[in-house]
Every structure is written in structure tokens, then in C-alpha cells.
Amino acid sequence: MDELDGPEYIRPAQKECPRCGCCSEDLCAKGRNSIRRCHGHTADQARDVVASCPCSSEWTKHTAAWRNAQVRVTRLARELPVPEESLTLLRALARGAHAEDPNEGFPQLRLRGLAQLVSGLYAITPHGHTYLAALDDVRAPVPVLVLDVDLPTRTARVEVRAWQQGQPVTVLLDHITNDTVMTPEALPGRWLEAEANVEVEHVDRLVLTHYRTVPLAPLRRGWLPAETDTE
Known part of the structure; x- marks a missing residue:
């Protein structure tokens, strides 16, 4: 009889995600809060299986990949725009026209x-609409108050008073720390400056880029709490 060196290890079955059918529930929870998505947290042999998971997709609103794509596409439009012939085609597609190329x-x-x-x-994609909005929206520097940070999800809640007072906006924490070189622990309660399209009506269209540290004094009156307003 063959002898075993020790007990055979069998990995416990993981609970399936109820939303996608291709991942475990734990994997989707991790992928939803990571720009690497689900396939970035799996072994090589399983990546093809979860590559199109909608739970972490950049096409699914409020995932980390979606938030990152909103910023990426906005910066692309403002800093590295596509050629004019591509823009002409994109605007035609946005109008619903049957466009030739x-x-x-x-x-x-x-x-x-x-x-x-x-x-x-x-056909235009949702990112295509974000790109056109980034070109057409008015973007300007505005004060941003960091309300709190969530390290497990790598997000921060901020208030953009020039857009809506008292309305928290969720952004990716790494965008703030990378731009400002500040630690997450130093951010809650801190006023920053960022570029934003504050004329939009819905929070899903509000995109913040280029965070900067600023002293309180230059911030315009009316965007700070009464106790910190400066003359």
C-alpha cells in the first residue's frame, strides 16, 4: 500500500458570486475595488475565465476600474486628444448617425x-460619451474637502462645495495620494484643490483630476465652512 507523506490538502470551496457566475464572491469583492479587476487577482490559468467579469469591469458604474477610466478618458481628452478625423466620427456617432469613415x-x-x-x-461607447463631455464641459480648479478615506476599498469621500454642498463624492484614494504625495492618514479634514466639471447635474458625471495641496488663504470665500472663511 502506498503511503502518503501527510494529509492531502483540499482547498475549501468558495462561495460563488451571485451576480456574475464566473468568480467567487470574495474575488469579486476584491476586483470591484481594484483597477486590476478580477482577472488581476487570479492565477494565470484562471484569468481567461474571469477576464470579462462585469462585477469589476470598467464599463460597470462605481467599480474602481470605472472610476479610473473616467479620469483616464477625461485626461486623454484634455491632454492628448484624438486626431480631428476621429473626433468628427465620434461626434457623429454620439448623434446616432450612421457614419462612414x-x-x-x-x-x-x-x-x-x-x-x-x-x-x-x-458605435460610440460610454467612454466615448465621457470623452466628449470632457471636451465640452467647463473644467476649472475648485476647493475639495476630504471627508474620510477607506483603506480597504482604496477610496475617499470628498465634498466639492462648488458643485453641491453637503453631497459626498467618492473618488479613488490613489489618485489623490499620487498627485499630492500625501499619506492617506493625513487626508481627512484636509482642503485640496482639483480640476472639476462642476456644472454637471449628476454625481456620476462629476470627474475630479489634478489634485493639489493649497493653503487655506487663497480659497474663495463661500466654499469654506463659516469658521474657516478667510477675508
Whole structure:
């Protein structure tokens, strides 16, 4: 009879995610709060299985990947715009037009996730709409108050008083720390400055970029609590 060196280890079965069917519940909880998504937290042999998981997708609102994509696409529009022929095609697709592409602008749009082929036809993606909004919205520096940070989800809640007073806005913590070189522990209660499109109505369209540390004095009156207003 063959002898074993020790007890055979069998990994306990993990609870399946009720929303996707391709991941465990724990994996989706981790992937939803990571820009690496679910496939970035799995072994090589399982990545193809979970690669399209909707729970962590950048197309699913309020995932870390979606928040990161909103900022990435906004900065792309403002800092590294697509060629004019691609922009012309994208605006036509946003209008719902059946657009031709004589100047071959589509490959640039598809490369950046702004457009796709659907049943052989060109179609704008949600990121394409975000890109156009970033071009058309008025963006300006505004004071931002960091309310608190959540280390497990790598998010922060901030208040953008120039947009809506008393309305928390969730942003990625790493965007703030990378821009300001501040530690997460130093952020709660701190006023910063960021660029934002404060004329939008819905929080899902509000995109903050380019966080900066600033002294209190330059902040415009009316955006600070009464006890910290400066003359």
C-alpha cells in the first residue's frame, strides 16, 4: 500500500458570486475595488475565465476600474486628444448617425475604447460619451474637502462645495495620494484643490483630476465652512 507523506490538502470551496457566475464572491469583492479587476487577482490559468467579469469591469458604474477610466478618458481628452478625423466620427456617432469613415478615424477610437463595432457598424461607447463631455464641459480648479478615506476599498469621500454642498463624492484614494504625495492618514479634514466639471447635474458625471495641496488663504470665500472663511 502506498503511503502518503501527510494529509492531502483540499482547498475549501468558495462561495460563488451571485451576480456574475464566473468568480467567487470574495474575488469579486476584491476586483470591484481594484483597477486590476478580477482577472488581476487570479492565477494565470484562471484569468481567461474571469477576464470579462462585469462585477469589476470598467464599463460597470462605481467599480474602481470605472472610476479610473473616467479620469483616464477625461485626461486623454484634455491632454492628448484624438486626431480631428476621429473626433468628427465620434461626434457623429454620439448623434446616432450612421457614419462612414473615409478618413479612417475609427482605429484611433477603438484603440482608446471610445468606439466599437456592433453588428458590423460603428458605435460610440460610454467612454466615448465621457470623452466628449470632457471636451465640452467647463473644467476649472475648485476647493475639495476630504471627508474620510477607506483603506480597504482604496477610496475617499470628498465634498466639492462648488458643485453641491453637503453631497459626498467618492473618488479613488490613489489618485489623490499620487498627485499630492500625501499619506492617506493625513487626508481627512484636509482642503485640496482639483480640476472639476462642476456644472454637471449628476454625481456620476462629476470627474475630479489634478489634485493639489493649497493653503487655506487663497480659497474663495463661500466654499469654506463659516469658521474657516478667510477675508
